[in-house]
Amino acid sequence: MSQVAAAPFSSLSGRHFEQPCPIRDVLDRIGDQWTFLVLGALGGGTKRFSELAREIDDISRQMLSRTLRRLEQDGLVKRTVFAQVPPRVDYELTPLGRSFLGPLEALVNWADENHGAIVDARQHFAERG
Amino acid sequence: MSQVAAAPFSSLSGRHFEQPCPIRDVLDRIGDQWTFLVLGALGGGTKRFSELAREIDDISRQMLSRTLRRLEQDGLVKRTVFAQVPPRVDYELTPLGRSFLGPLEALVNWADENHGAIVDARQHFAERG
DNA sequence: CGGTATCCTTATCGATACTG
DNA sequence: CAGTATCGATAAGGATACCG
Numbered sequence: 001m002s003q004v005a006a007a008p009f010s011s012l013s014g015r016h017f018e019q020p021c022p023i024r025d026v027l028d029r030i031g032d033q034w035t036f037l038v039l040g041a042l043g044g045g046t047k048r049f050s051e052l053a054r055e056i057d058d059i060s061r062q063m064l065s066r067t068l069r070r071l072e073q074d075g076l077v078k079r080t081v082f083a084q085v086p087p088r089v090d091y092e093l094t095p096l097g098r099s100f101l102g103p104l105e106a107l108v109n110w111a112d113e114n115h116g117a118i119v120d121a122r123q124h125f126a127e128r129g
Numbered sequence: 130m131s132q133v134a135a136a137p138f139s140s141l142s143g144r145h146f147e148q149p150c151p152i153r154d155v156l157d158r159i160g161d162q163w164t165f166l167v168l169g170a171l172g173g174g175t176k177r178f179s180e181l182a183r184e185i186d187d188i189s190r191q192m193l194s195r196t197l198r199r200l201e202q203d204g205l206v207k208r209t210v211f212a213q214v215p216p217r218v219d220y221e222l223t224p225l226g227r228s229f230l231g232p233l234e235a236l237v238n239w240a241d242e243n244h245g246a247i248v249d250a251r252q253h254f255a256e257r258g
Numbered sequence: 259c260g261g262t263a264t265c266c267t268t269a270t271c272g273a274t275a276c277t278g
Numbered sequence: 279c280a281g282t283a284t285c286g287a288t289a290a291g292g293a294t295a296c297c298g
Contacts, residue, residue: 008173008235009170012169012170012184012185012186013184013185014165014186019293022241023169023236025240025244026236026244027138027163027165027166027248030271031159031162032162033160036152037141037152037156040138041138041141045164048259049259050260051259055142056141058142060291060292061260062261062292063292064260065262069297073248073250074251075247075249075251075253081260087259087260089259096246097223099243102170102239103236103238104137105137106231106232106235107235108138108238109265110228110231111152111155113136113157114151114228115155117204118154118155118203118205118213118225120204121204121205121225122202124203124204125204126282161270163271177279177280179279179280189272189273190281191271191273191274192270194282195271207289211281213279214283215279216280218280218281260297261291261297262295262296262297264293264295264296265293265294266291266293266294267290268291269281269290270285270290271287271288271289272285272286272288273283273284273285273287274283275282276284277280277281278280278281
């Protein structure tokens, strides 16, 4: 029997499909600097625009707006506008969005546990040239 | 005490630290188009440069080279050069790299399971404007 | 308060050509 | 085979100003 360990992607090829394999499409979205952080923030519950801006701190309003809009389009975030003055807009995860919190936390936990090792590896690599 | 639901990130703020929180540093690396795919490919076992290029298919040699170099620096990938003609170079995951396969597969599985829902959501959003 | 429009700078990435 | 160097196109992202 051949003991070829299967890669986690059935196919990594992107050239031969109009719609790339799911992981590529998803990576296109969460691969930017902010999407992951916004989803993580919303994992803590419904938040207003300004609350998100304050929590993520160094995100520009421009990018926060774009990121939220895209997440809304993808069905991960629900946007609710209240007819008030001053305006109030709430953002919350949809069920689809909440289902993403599992993989997200797996990655966050890995980062917390292994960040030190990565920093060490970089240091080690730099010292040897 | 207040019952604020904790976000998965202790702090999302990037402004106040020289070294950002671990998840930011990790996202900086895997956030590009290729790192995740290369790690996934190497999850299938040790591979040569040209094998990786063939498997990922639409990656340029330039980007494959850069991605591998960075993963090597971060201690996720081990590079082995054989003194042969023609040259042979093997790439394999280190224990640190293999430990990343868990979070990676969690994300890949989520993408496989929910990609359809995302596509539907986009379609739905586009139809309504 | 919650955005959007515009401009501009920078970083990313691909193509190509070349090397050991 | 396994890269690296150089160049150029493109897009991501930040700053700013303005609007409902």
